[in-house]
Amino acid sequence: MISAHVTTPKLIGSWIALLVLTFLSFGTSRLGLGEVELLIALSISVAKTLIVLFIFMHLVEQRFANRLIVILTFLFIALLVSLTVADPLTRKTFPPRPDPAAHPYP
Amino acid sequence: MSAQRLAEQFETLEKQDHAARLGMWMFLGSETLLFGALFAVYAYYRGMYPSEFVQALHHNSVALGTTNTVVLITSSFTVALGVHFVREGKTRLTAALFALSTLFGGVFLVVKGIEYAHHIHENALPGGMYSFVEQPPAGVVLGITLYWFMTALHGLHVIAGMIMLAAVAVLCLKGRYGTHRFVAVENVGLYWHLVDVVWIFLWPLFYLTD
Numbered sequence: 185m186i187s188a189h190v191t192t193p194k195l196i197g198s199w200i201a202l203l204v205l206t207f208l209s210f211g212t213s214r215l216g217l218g219e220v221e222l223l224i225a226l227s228i229s230v231a232k233t234l235i236v237l238f239i240f241m242h243l244v245e246q247r248f249a250n251r252l253i254v255i256l257t258f259l260f261i262a263l264l265v266s267l268t269v270a271d272p273l274t275r276k277t278f279p280p281r282p283d284p285a286a287h288p289y290p
Numbered sequence: 291m292s293a294q295r296l297a298e299q300f301e302t303l304e305k306q307d308h309a310a311r312l313g314m315w316m317f318l319g320s321e322t323l324l325f326g327a328l329f330a331v332y333a334y335y336r337g338m339y340p341s342e343f344v345q346a347l348h349h350n351s352v353a354l355g356t357t358n359t360v361v362l363i364t365s366s367f368t369v370a371l372g373v374h375f376v377r378e379g380k381t382r383l384t385a386a387l388f389a390l391s392t393l394f395g396g397v398f399l400v401v402k403g404i405e406y407a408h409h410i411h412e413n414a415l416p417g418g419m420y421s422f423v424e425q426p427p428a429g430v431v432l433g434i435t436l437y438w439f440m441t442a443l444h445g446l447h448v449i450a451g452m453i454m455l456a457a458v459a460v461l462c463l464k465g466r467y468g469t470h471r472f473v474a475v476e477n478v479g480l481y482w483h484l485v486d487v488v489w490i491f492l493w494p495l496f497y498l499t500d
Contacts, residue, residue: 190370190374191374192371192374195367195370195371195374196367198367198370199363199364199367202363202366202367203360203363206356206359206360206363209493209494209498210352210356210498213352213494213498221498222494222499225494225498226491226494228494229490229491229493229494232363232490233487233490233491236366236483236486236487236490237483237487239370240366240367240369240370240479240483240486241479241480241483242373242476246311247308247312249308249312250311250312250315253312253315253316253318253319254315254319256319257319257322257323257326260323260326261322261323261326261329261330264326264327264330265326265329265330265333268330268331268333268334269330269333269334269337271334271337272334272335272337272338273337280338281338281339281428281429282428
């Protein structure tokens, strides 16, 4: 049997931490910081995900094979999103978006 | 009891349980990649139409979205507690906690349904059905379409998770799970946590945009 590292106080602590991070995220979104807001909100989301993964999902007490899947999934998504978003963010020589006049809506 | 559940292809119960957990993590990984592709689409079009996306998602109710975030995080907590107690053999407590989590899932869906009803009333619908704003810029429609697609796909996962949580709660009461057998309970819990994690990312992307 797996030795239980995740105890009831740890679960309660994680829940409170998740709620605090949620309201932190909500609070920063009301400040009107512009583009930085999205970056802060997503960083808080990553922190919340780590709490859920390691405590709620017991990743802290599992074999490395299970952690490897999480690491690989994260890397694949980071690769997918960053390469995809690099296209619209680095367009210099041709229009950044389709011309609406050329293709009238809808 | 525990010798009976050892399938013949495994040498020990420990290996059998590890295989079950590993299989669940691989399934969750592939689920995450499904949502990952949608997050990539979101990043692409938001990079292309930054102000239109903010305009499209501006009238989403932050209060309702945040309520749902709190509801899902709390349901994840009750599921984690349930998994903790089934390992200690307190199966009635686990059944109660899983039933409570199913209820939280229902609350989430009701709140989401209220939001959807608002959007339908305002004709803030996906694709060609959109008519909330006359002659909307293309990015606005893309933003609303992604909102509907991603939240509805997440909603389907909530429904699937609720069915599994309820089934495991009933089986806990019937004595199928306990200290002798609990990997299935853990795996259903893992699925519910994944649903929570996806919402943790959907919430800032669709509600905290202005």
